[in-house]
Amino acid sequence: MSDDEKTGQNHIQGLERGLAVLTAFDAERPKPTVAELAAATGLSRPVVRRVLLTLQRLGYVSNLGPRWTLTPRVLSIGQHYTATHALPDLAQPHLMRLADQTDESATLATLDGTEVVYIARVPVRRVLSVTVAPGTRAAAHATSLGRVLLAWESPERIESVLSEAGMPRFTPYTVTDPAEFREILAVVREQGWSMVMNEREEGLLSLSAPVRDHHGTVVAAVASSTSTGRTTPERLREEVLPLLLETAKRISAELGSE
Structure with missing residues (x-):
């Protein structure tokens, strides 16, 4: 057959x-x-x-x-996912610690098909116009989470996502050229993190790093999100990036990554 x-x-x-x-x-x-x-x-x-x-x-x-x-x-469908997948529960205390350290929202996401899906989040009281809760989906190309999740995928997988989902423009700053996007992913792989500003929404600034399992495979990404009115990319890189990388490392260690 x-x-x-x-x-x-x-x-x-x-x-x-x-x-x-x-x-x-x-x-x-x-x-x-x-x-x-x-x-x-x-x-x-x-x-x-x-x-x-x-x-x-x-x-x-x-x-x-x-x-x-x-x-x-x-909502029970999502509860069944949480009950049968340890990652959100394992990550939650680390996200809480990151949010406390930075006074900014902390998020964990995975790649589902062509989109980023948020599976855990610790918000802060300040609310951006982008509403994010577990289960929220976002275009991978316009988010720091999506770029981290795609950066370690195979070239074939990346091409599949780009061809199927396209690269819609959300703001004047959204990267919509596939060649430029591939170059960005190469930089993300090299430096080990991603920063995106004004691409999903003007004024939104986010920083993400990969979470790896016991095989070393990137299975999720953790992000710290803020607004351009509160900080600058330079300050985010200097003050938040070390905390974010440590958080990603701690979550990865929970999954058995060395």
């Missing part, structure tokens, strides 16, 4: 469609209509409606007239 045949036999189309509809709920579509979900997923309206009715019966969505919304039950 061919690999394609095996893949077809093991493929559950209904599950794929259900997940597509669930993940179509986002900041741009917090309470979408059936038509909006159909446009976002590429599924027909009758299919989307059947999926929604199934999810409603299971308790994951609720109906608000012509619009639909997620219920708190979807």
